[in-house]
Amino acid sequence: MALSDVSANLKIDESELRRWVRGGLVQSRESDLSKSKxxxxxxxxxxxxTGTAHNLGSTKRVVSFFSGCGGLDxxxxxxxxxxxxxxxxxxDAVNTYANNLGPIDPRPIQEIAVNETGPATVLLAGFPCQPFSNAGSRLGTADPRGTLFWETLKFVEYLKPKVVVFENVRGLLSMRNPDGGLLIDAIEHELATRGYSVGHRLLNARKHGVPQNRHRVFIIGIRTDLNLGPFNFDLIETAEGKTVGEVLAKPFGNATSAEEHWPLSPQAMDLVNFIPPGGSWKNVPDEKLPARLVRIKENMARYHSPNFYRRFAPEEVMGTVTAAAxxxxxxxxxxxxxxRYTIREVARFQSFPDEFNFLGKSVAAKYKQIGNAVPPELARRVAHAILLHLGIAGS
Incomplete structure (x- = not known):
C-alpha cells in the first residue's frame, strides 16, 4: 500500500507517517524512502x-499518554x-516501548482524536517533567509544554475512565499559576469539576521497593459515581529499596547493555580519582578543582550548598536517577x-528487569529514557493499590 493510501485509511497526515518511517518505527519495502515516491x-x-490492533473489550484497560519508554505502563x-x-x-522512547511492551502511537497528543484510543478503565499521564522541575526552568504554564495538561483533560472528559493517574516531579507541589494559586490545586480542581474525587501524595520510590531515593507526585482521581471515595494511598505496599551494593552484586550475565556506558569527560576523569565511595567534589583538593567550582566552593550559601560529583557508597541507597546522566x-x-554506571546498572536502580531492552540512536538517549521513566516497581504497587480500591465495592 502506498503511503498516501495509508494516510487516507488512518486519517493521519502523510508527513507525520514519513516521520515515523524515517525514525525507524515502520519499515518500507524500499531501503531509501527519499528515493522512492x-x-x-x-x-x-x-x-x-496507532494501537488500533488492540483488544477493546478489557475491563482493566489502560490508556496512557506521555508513556516514554514504558515504566509506568x-x-x-x-x-x-x-x-x-x-x-x-x-x-527513541517509542522504539523502546514497542520493542518491550507492544503498540504505541508516536503522534503528538494534539493530533490524536479523542475517539481513537478505545475505552479506558484507567487513564495514565506522566506529564513532561521540564516545566515543573526544581532542576529545570520552572516556567510552569508559561511553557508551551505546560499546555499538554489541557490536551490530556480532553481525553478524560471523553473517555470518563474509572481512574485517572497523573504523575509528575515534586516541583509541581510548589509551582504557582499566574494568579498566584498553586498549580496542584488547579489540576485537582479541573479533575473534580469533571466528576472525580481527587487526592495527591508525594511518594518516595525507595519506600516502595525501588533501590533509589526518588520523590514523585501522584495525583489520583476516582470517578465519583462509583461511590468509592477518594483513593486510599495507604493501600500502596511499602518495602525498603536495596542499597547500591545489593543492586550491583547480582551478576548481569547476558543482559543487554551490561557494559554500555557514556565515557566520562577528561575533567570528570581528573576529579573522580579523588572522590571515595560516599564522597563528592568536597573531597577534591582545591588546586585540582576547575576555577568555576572553586568560585562556588568559596561562596556555598549563594549557590545553595550544591553537592557536585556525588559518588554513592555500596551501603547507601542510590540518589535520584536523572535524564541528563x-x-x-x-x-x-x-x-x-x-x-558512569552502565545503562543496565542505571536501569536496575529504576527497577527495570534485566531483559528490558533500551533502544536509541545514542547512549545518551538511553540514559534519558531511563531517567525520565517512572520506576516499574513503584508503578506496579500503585496499580495494585488501585485494583484493591476498586475492589472494595466489588467493582
Whole structure:
C-alpha cells in the first residue's frame, strides 16, 4: 500500500507517517524512502503503532499518554492491567516501548482524536517533567509544554475512565499559576469539576521497593459515581529499596547493555580519582578543582550548598536517577570504577528487569529514557493499590 493510501485509511497526515518511517518505527519495502515516491507499506505495521490492533473489550484497560519508554505502563501490566493504547512523541522512547511492551502511537497528543484510543478503565499521564522541575526552568504554564495538561483533560472528559493517574516531579507541589494559586490545586480542581474525587501524595520510590531515593507526585482521581471515595494511598505496599551494593552484586550475565556506558569527560576523569565511595567534589583538593567550582566552593550559601560529583557508597541507597546522566549533578559515578554506571546498572536502580531492552540512536538517549521513566516497581504497587480500591465495592 502506498503511503498516501495509508494516510487516507488512518486519517493521519502523510508527513507525520514519513516521520515515523524515517525514525525507524515502520519499515518500507524500499531501503531509501527519499528515493522512492512509490514505496509500499503494510497497513498493519502502522496500525500496531496507532494501537488500533488492540483488544477493546478489557475491563482493566489502560490508556496512557506521555508513556516514554514504558515504566509506568510496565508496572500496570505487571499488576494485571491490559495495555490498550499508549502515546509518546520521542522516537527513541517509542522504539523502546514497542520493542518491550507492544503498540504505541508516536503522534503528538494534539493530533490524536479523542475517539481513537478505545475505552479506558484507567487513564495514565506522566506529564513532561521540564516545566515543573526544581532542576529545570520552572516556567510552569508559561511553557508551551505546560499546555499538554489541557490536551490530556480532553481525553478524560471523553473517555470518563474509572481512574485517572497523573504523575509528575515534586516541583509541581510548589509551582504557582499566574494568579498566584498553586498549580496542584488547579489540576485537582479541573479533575473534580469533571466528576472525580481527587487526592495527591508525594511518594518516595525507595519506600516502595525501588533501590533509589526518588520523590514523585501522584495525583489520583476516582470517578465519583462509583461511590468509592477518594483513593486510599495507604493501600500502596511499602518495602525498603536495596542499597547500591545489593543492586550491583547480582551478576548481569547476558543482559543487554551490561557494559554500555557514556565515557566520562577528561575533567570528570581528573576529579573522580579523588572522590571515595560516599564522597563528592568536597573531597577534591582545591588546586585540582576547575576555577568555576572553586568560585562556588568559596561562596556555598549563594549557590545553595550544591553537592557536585556525588559518588554513592555500596551501603547507601542510590540518589535520584536523572535524564541528563551528568556526573556533576546526578550521582551517576560507580562506587569503585572510574566511570558512569552502565545503562543496565542505571536501569536496575529504576527497577527495570534485566531483559528490558533500551533502544536509541545514542547512549545518551538511553540514559534519558531511563531517567525520565517512572520506576516499574513503584508503578506496579500503585496499580495494585488501585485494583484493591476498586475492589472494595466489588467493582
Amino acid at each position: 512509490s514505496a509500499l507499506f503494510d497497513l498493519d505495521d502502522f496500525k500496531e503503532f 510496565f508496572g500496570f501490566r505487571a499488576a494485571g492491567f491490559d495495555l490498550g493504547f499508549a502515546n509518546d512523541f520521542f522516537l 551528568t556526573p556533576e549533578n546526578s550521582g551517576i559515578l560507580h562506587p569503585h570504577l572510574p566511570r
